[in-house]
Every structure is written in C-alpha cells, then in structure tokens.
Amino acid sequence: MPIRNFLAMEQGLINCHEGEGLVKFREIFAGDDFKTGFSFIHHTVLPPQTTIGIHQHSDDEEFYVVLSGFGEMFVDGETSQVKKGDVILNPPFGTHGLKNTSPDIDLELLVFCASNEK
Secondary structure, eight states: OOOOOGGGOOEEEETGGGOSSEEEEEEEEEGGGOSSSEEEEEEEEEOTTOEEEEEEOSSOEEEEEEEEOEEEEEETTEEEEEETTOEEEEOTTOEEEEEEOOSSOOEEEEEEEEOSOO
C-alpha cells in the first residue's frame, strides 16, 4: 500500500503556465503510481497575488479542490470567484487559469488530473 507524507516534498514553479509569481506544489502521486488514467495528484499553494496562467490541456481532465483562501478561476471564457470548499472542473481541451486575489492569505488546493489513456 503506497503511503506518502507529502509535507516534506515541496517544490516551486516560477511563472506556472506563464502566470505570475512562485507557485508551490507537492507531487503526492504521479503517472506510474496509478494503474488507471490518473496523471497526478498535487497539493498546490498560490501565495498572495500569484497566478497559474491561462492554458489549455489536451484530452485530460483536471479538477481543483480549494482547501483554503480565495481567488478568481477562469474556465473557458468565464471568470468566477472561488473560495474554501469549492471544487472546479477543468474539462478536456478547455482553457483555465487561477489567481490568488488575496493581499495576505495563501490559496491552497488539491489538483487531480486524469487522462483517457494510461
């Protein structure tokens, strides 16, 4: 049974998908860990005013679970306010991006990604 403590696995990604700032993330599980079409599970933290730039995936599907904080989510031409407890579906071939609009609170989420193929 694979058990991981992800708290010690923090990495950083500058200008994620041509966004702004340093997005912190921990890759909890990745492709080879799964026997199904899951691609990854990440714990992601956007410090205040940090963004994940607007980008497009291919046939994979992502969803974000907001654990804390708040911000603006862009999905397929629509912008919505998101907050703790919200779950956002990013459909295959869609465009999406995220901005932490807080001046002083991190936006923390879990990101799940699945593909049609293993």
